[in-house]
Amino acid sequence: MTVPATTGARPVRPVSAPDLLRTGLRADAWSTAVLGAVLLFGGERIGDPLGLPLPWSMAFGIGMLAGAVVLALIARRRPIPAGLGWTAVTVNTVCAAAMLVLAFVDVLPLTVAGKVFMVVGALVVGGFAAVYVVALRRSARSGG
Template structure:
């Protein structure tokens, strides 16, 4: 007769699935954020007109996005993703979305239709990854309790 706790197996599997989702969401978010940063850095002069964003915004935003992408990649590469680092990534994404979305639709910037779409897509990106990372973190930590 086996004395293994069979109830623990589904919880462990759920925790592993949560950890995989957490790591994957951080990794994809990191690559996407870094790519966005490169686009902002490389295309700033060219994109300003079509998007209606001030040209002076592209370099600082590009640098921050590139650094953020690298940070997300480093967090995802750790043997165990630390809860605090995941919460920081979630918080940064939620705050970014909370700033970008109102700016995109409030009419305070001279955005073109393409610029509005660009910013709305960016806001949806960060909010989606905030949610995916939060779900992964919740699943990973719930199984370890």
């Protein structure tokens, strides 16, 4: 039996730093917009299961929709200025920290589901910040 030397698959091309940053910003914008819309327009339905008061849900939803627009606008820039990328890192990091504080300090009457929601949200937001850091560092190393 002979084993072929190649599988016929295309070689994997590493994702460029600008592509990684742009893709991360777009994914962050879309996910932020969807969650913002859910919080703004579905706040009454999810408020009780999460323990999230409607005024907070609406405020979070409006803030997230505004943030989604900003992320989408940054992602459209060609090239994306490093300063805007680092601003996205900072804002995401602060948001992740705030979500963790809200989950573990009794500022809101969150249920267990609400606390899990906040922690998972913090992990997602922190994950986007980490992707941005990787992309920005790669870009700096490559001189871009």
